[in-house]
Amino acid sequence: MENTSQHVEDTDGVPDARGAEDVPVDGTAIVFPGMGPQDFAVSGKFLLIDPVASRLLAEASDTVGYDVFARYRDSASDYSEEAQIAFLVVCLALARRAETTQGLSPRLCAGPSFGGKGAAVYSGALSFTDAVRLTSQLARYEAAFFAEECPGIVTHSFARTPRAVLDAIGAELTAAGEWHEISCHIDDDFFMLSLREERLEWLQKMLRAEGGMPLYTMNPPMHASLFAPLRDRVEAELFADLSFADPRIPVVADQDGSVRTTADGVRTMLLDGFVRPVSWPAVVDTLLRSGVRDLCVAGPDSLFSRVPRTTRNFTVDQIGPQSVLRPRPARP
Structure with missing residues (x-):
């Protein structure tokens, strides 16, 4: 039933989940969650009032050539192009906020499913503008592929x-x-x-x-071997124009828990997301073997930060726009 073929990228000597105990890491890891339906009343307000989010939103709009916020506000789909860009902006802005307000300094990062783009940017492997451009183009490629070549x-x-x-x-x-x-x-x-x-x-x-x-x-679906033609097309037509760098922070791949420390490792992780299933337990195993005990989940999330696999192994700080916008108690 499941595609069980193994394909672990070269990690330049950094062990994957099966040997991560050899990579001593203390403290915190950051996770960029997969994308789900967003509450525009919350995310939209955060995008407007948070200074980092507003700056990134403006940069995103300049990159794609339209007002991302306006289209996001009027979007009827949870996974529209503009909703995906907005989600990326929200997650990255929340991560930066955690750095400044909480002193967050993670030693590892991960991004299951859609969150891989946020992890790629935060780690330094991909620029923000490239990630925005990629998100926009991918949304169009996916819509065409699933409508014309892989419907239903x-x-x-x-x-x-x-x-x-x-x-x-x-x-x-x-x-x-x-x-x-x-x-x-x-x-x-x-x-x-x-x-x-x-x-x-x-x-x-x-x-x-x-x-x-x-x-x-x-809908659209994701992470299945049937979508190999989409992966190949994206690699040839979109990724050829992207510039990847070795990440400053190692990235834990969501497919198998391997630790990616090179530009090619992160690039391949993003591409493999089209055809290989997400394995959150493999990510958790790598984080645990690396000594991580505190997990910062940056972005709207009701999944990865809440399942028992996460909560019984880590102290979880889930930072969403709702928590940022919640009024602080008045001082006595």
Whole structure:
């Protein structure tokens, strides 16, 4: 059911999750979360009143040639081009805020799924303007690819579903001749599955019958081997114009927990996000073996900062726009 091919990038001698104990790291790691639906009333206000966010937003608008905030305000889609750019800006601005207000100085960073772009920028591997341009172009490439070449595929998330139950459901799909792949492994009983939208109602029914809890559906989908043509096209037509540098802060790859310390390592991580599933447990294992005990999650998130795999292993500081905008208690 899942694409299990192994493809670990060269980390220039820095061990991956299987040997990260050899990379002593003390203190904090920063995580840029995957993208989900945003509350515009909160994120929009943050973009306007936070000075770092406002500056980055203006730079993003100059980069893409339109008013990102205006289009974000009027957008009807949670994953529109402008919503994706706005999410990137919000996350990076929150990370910078944590540096100035809390003295954040992380030794490792990670960015599951969409968060990989934020991690690439924060680590110094990719410039902010290149990341904005890439986000804009990717949104258009993905929309065209999934409409014209791979229509009718979605990625559905669900909790309270042990792997054995998911495997049994997958076996039924396979017996029926249905394509499907695990796109994200979030926790022991929390996954995302890509499949044909026509089978989504059936999947939800099967999950509920086994005590599972269907959550939300991502469209466009992501992280499946079926999307290899999109990966190849993006590499040839978009990544050729990008300039990557060796990161100042090592990046933990969301596919396998390997530690990326080179420009090519981060570049490949971003490209592999199209075709390889996210494995949050592998990221957690690397952080733990590296001595990380405090985790700063910079951005709107109701997933990676909250699952037991995270909360039982780290002291988590989830910094979202809501927490920044919340009025401070009056001094006595």
